[in-house]
Every structure is written in structure tokens, then in C-alpha cells.
Amino acid sequence: MQKFFNFLVKHNAYLLLLLYCSVALLVIRFEQDDLLSKIRSGGTELQASISDKITSYGYLFNLRKENERLMKINAELLSNVLRDQTVLHDEKNRRALFADSAAASSGYITARVIDRKFSSRENMLLIDAGKKRGIRRDMTVLTPQGLVGRVIFVSDNYAKVMPVIHSDFKVSVSSDRSNALGILSWNGGAEHLAAIEHVPISSPLKKGEMMLTTDFSTFSPRSIPVGRVIRIKPDKLFYSIDIRLAVDFSSLTYVLVAPLKTDPEKIEAFHEDLPQEQPGITNPVN
Amino acid sequence: MTRSLPLLLVLLAVLCLIQVFGLSRLTLFGVSPDIVTTFVAVISVFTGQRTGMTYGFASGMLTGLLSGNIGVSLLTRIVEGFISGYCHVPEKSHATMTQKSRMLYLAIVLASFFGNLVFNLFNDPLGESLAYRIFISGTLTCMMNLLLGIALNKLFLRKTLSE
Numbered sequence: 001m002q003k004f005f006n007f008l009v010k011h012n013a014y015l016l017l018l019l020y021c022s023v024a025l026l027v028i029r030f031e032q033d034d035l036l037s038k039i040r041s042g043g044t045e046l047q048a049s050i051s052d053k054i055t056s057y058g059y060l061f062n063l064r065k066e067n068e069r070l071m072k073i074n075a076e077l078l079s080n081v082l083r084d085q086t087v088l089h090d091e092k093n094r095r096a097l098f099a100d101s102a103a104a105s106s107g108y109i110t111a112r113v114i115d116r117k118f119s120s121r122e123n124m125l126l127i128d129a130g131k132k133r134g135i136r137r138d139m140t141v142l143t144p145q146g147l148v149g150r151v152i153f154v155s156d157n158y159a160k161v162m163p164v165i166h167s168d169f170k171v172s173v174s175s176d177r178s179n180a181l182g183i184l185s186w187n188g189g190a191e192h193l194a195a196i197e198h199v200p201i202s203s204p205l206k207k208g209e210m211m212l213t214t215d216f217s218t219f220s221p222r223s224i225p226v227g228r229v230i231r232i233k234p235d236k237l238f239y240s241i242d243i244r245l246a247v248d249f250s251s252l253t254y255v256l257v258a259p260l261k262t263d264p265e266k267i268e269a270f271h272e273d274l275p276q277e278q279p280g281i282t283n284p285v286n
Numbered sequence: 287m288t289r290s291l292p293l294l295l296v297l298l299a300v301l302c303l304i305q306v307f308g309l310s311r312l313t314l315f316g317v318s319p320d321i322v323t324t325f326v327a328v329i330s331v332f333t334g335q336r337t338g339m340t341y342g343f344a345s346g347m348l349t350g351l352l353s354g355n356i357g358v359s360l361l362t363r364i365v366e367g368f369i370s371g372y373c374h375v376p377e378k379s380h381a382t383m384t385q386k387s388r389m390l391y392l393a394i395v396l397a398s399f400f401g402n403l404v405f406n407l408f409n410d411p412l413g414e415s416l417a418y419r420i421f422i423s424g425t426l427t428c429m430m431n432l433l434l435g436i437a438l439n440k441l442f443l444r445k446t447l448s449e
Contacts, residue, residue, distance in 0.1 A: 012336065013336050013339070013368070016335075016336050016339055016340075017335075017368050020340075020342075020360070020364040021361060021364060021365075023343075024346070024357055024361035024364060025357070025361070027356050027357035027360055028361070029357075031356065031357050036356065039351065039356070040351075040354050040356060042351075043350075043351035043352055043353075043354060043356075044354050046351070047306065047352045047353070050352075051307060054307055
């Protein structure tokens, strides 16, 4: 027995090693057990919270640099968002255009308004569709909301559109309820307002009636909304009428171009008794 | 040493925190210096195998808790304490300061190497071959810890070694 105790005293370091190693091996063996797992997860929580604190102090020292970095990222993201929003908005407009009309199935051509000449007297739109896509002079340009204008010049890839809000633009219109006829024109000024001329005071036209294009037009299909009557004032022979245009020209992005309504016989017959048209001046005939 | 037990325990806890949250992030070829190993080696050199192992056990528990690898960490530190205990310099030794320093450095190298060996037998965090982990990483760990030990010796242990 004495020898055994002497052995223990002499080799106590080995025994301690054996004890500690046994504990360690047991911990390794049962590391996945509930209690040890809880201890480990507690330790991980502790480490995470301390790391968080340390990192937060580290941020204080790098705040300026971090701020600059974030500003840079922010600028990049903002530009991306703006670009995406533009694409999304364009796509939304394009879809709305197709959803509200029979455009897809009736030979209508979709085009995007890519430029606009804007002044109090003259407005001109440029669309990204030209001869290559089948655009021809005098085609009608519209949106589901109403008439936009007519094509007056076509290049291979672009076309110039004279909008309703152009002083030379005229189109024959009639009201939806009373069928009162008149000529739509724009005299400058506000781009949401236009005038109807040549409506006799005998006409039963009322405020609030919708004005639509008629078959009398040489370029436009009939029944395209043009605007709603907002003011009627009788003059000597004719009414002085203001309408609120159906199309919001301030937010025009996508348009439809209607197929050409060509009836050469009709045009020929119409022009037969008219004086010769002056070159360079847009045909005011509606 | 015995009188300053609470101080040493606090120091051990602080060093474990420094190791887990600071030094373990300073990696070179996947290896980082280990101040806890150095500390355990120093304790073993001055107080012997048993105390060294006990400190190794405590430090293993702490670092294991914080790193989420309790068992292997325990075993590694215990082995480190035990191995470096072979370089124990008794209190009443007549060894010179240089001899004590050499023993200390030897203890650090041995503890680092065997600690690394035990750790790599149970763990393979980087997917390297065992030979690479034991010899290349082991050598690098030894060198890093040795440099750490030399720095600590020059800065803090001169007085203890001269006693």
C-alpha cells in the first residue's frame, strides 16, 4: 500500500494529466449532448456579444472612412435604382398602352417619345420608330387616353410628330352625345387646353361632353378621344369652346402609331377644288 | 506565484479574451500567434507541470467556451501545460537569467508544437493535409509564439527571471 502511495506521489503529474485528459476526452465525446450544447451556445452568444462590442468601438475609429465608403455605395445604388425605376416605368407605360387598346392585334406600332421641342407656341415630338418599323407620314399618333398628334416627318429610325398642342394642328372633331361638329385647334399657352372652332351657336353642345375624332379627318381614325368640353361661350355665329385635352403631354412616354388610313380617292376628291398647298407648311387640312 | 493566484487568473481571463478577439485574427498562412500558449508555458516553467496543466485546463475551458470548441481546446492546453512543464526551472535554482530565458523559449516552442499537433489531430479547419498542418503550420506557430515569448520576456519577465 505504501508503495502504491509512493507511486502516486511520485507520478502525480501523470495522474493529473490523465485526469485532465479524461475530462477533455469526455467533453469531446459528449460535446453534442444537451448540457454541453447549451454551454457552447452560451459561449457563442458571449463571444458574439463581445465581438459586437469590439466591432462597434472599431467603427468609431473608422467612422469617417466608413461614411465615405457608404456614400459611394449609396450613390451607386441610387443610380441603379433610378435606372431600374426608369426601365420599370417605361415598361409599365408600354404594357398599359397594350392593355388599354387593341394595339397588339391591329397593326398599331408602339414607339417611345425620345425628344420634345417645347415652347409656348410650338411643340414637336420625336419618336423612336421610323420607316424601318413601318411609320409613314400622316399616321395618327395616340395613347389609350386619346389623340396625340400626327406624323409629319419620317426618317429611317425616327419620326417627327406634330402634337395636338401645335398651332398648325387641326383635326375634325365631334361630340360624343350631341354629335356637334367642330375643328380642334391649339392657340398656344397651356398644354392641357385647346379650342374647338366652327361650332355654330345652334348646336346642342353641352359642357362636359367628350370630343372625338371623326371620319372627316384625312389622317385620323374616328372616335379617338380628344378632350372634354370645359367652357362654352357663344359669339356672334359660333361658340368659343375650350376643352381639356385627354392626353397629358407633360408625362408622355410611350405612344401608339395607328396604321395609315389612306383612301387616295377621298383625298383626291377633297383636294380637287382646294388651292395648291405651299411647300414647307404643314397641311392644316384635318 | 502562489500568492498572486487571483491576479494570474484575471490575467489568464484577459489573455484568453485578447487571444480570441484579437490575436486569432492576425493570421499568416492560416496561422496566428497564441498568447495563451505562451502564458501557460511561462506558468509551467516557473511553477511546474501540475500548475501548468491546471492553468492549461482553465485557459482551455475559457478559450473553448469562446471559440465553441471546448473539448479540443481543453486537451490542447492541458498538453501544452504538461509538455512545457519539462522545462520547469525550480524557484531555488541557481540558473542564470540567460539559462532561464532559454528554458522559457524551449518551453514555448515545445508547448506550441505539441499543442498544434493535438489540435490538428482533432481539427481540420482549412482542409489541409495532416503533415502540412503538423509540420508547416506547427513550425510557423512555434516561430510566432517564440517571437511573442521573446517580446514578453523582454518587456515583462525580466524581473521574474532575475529573482
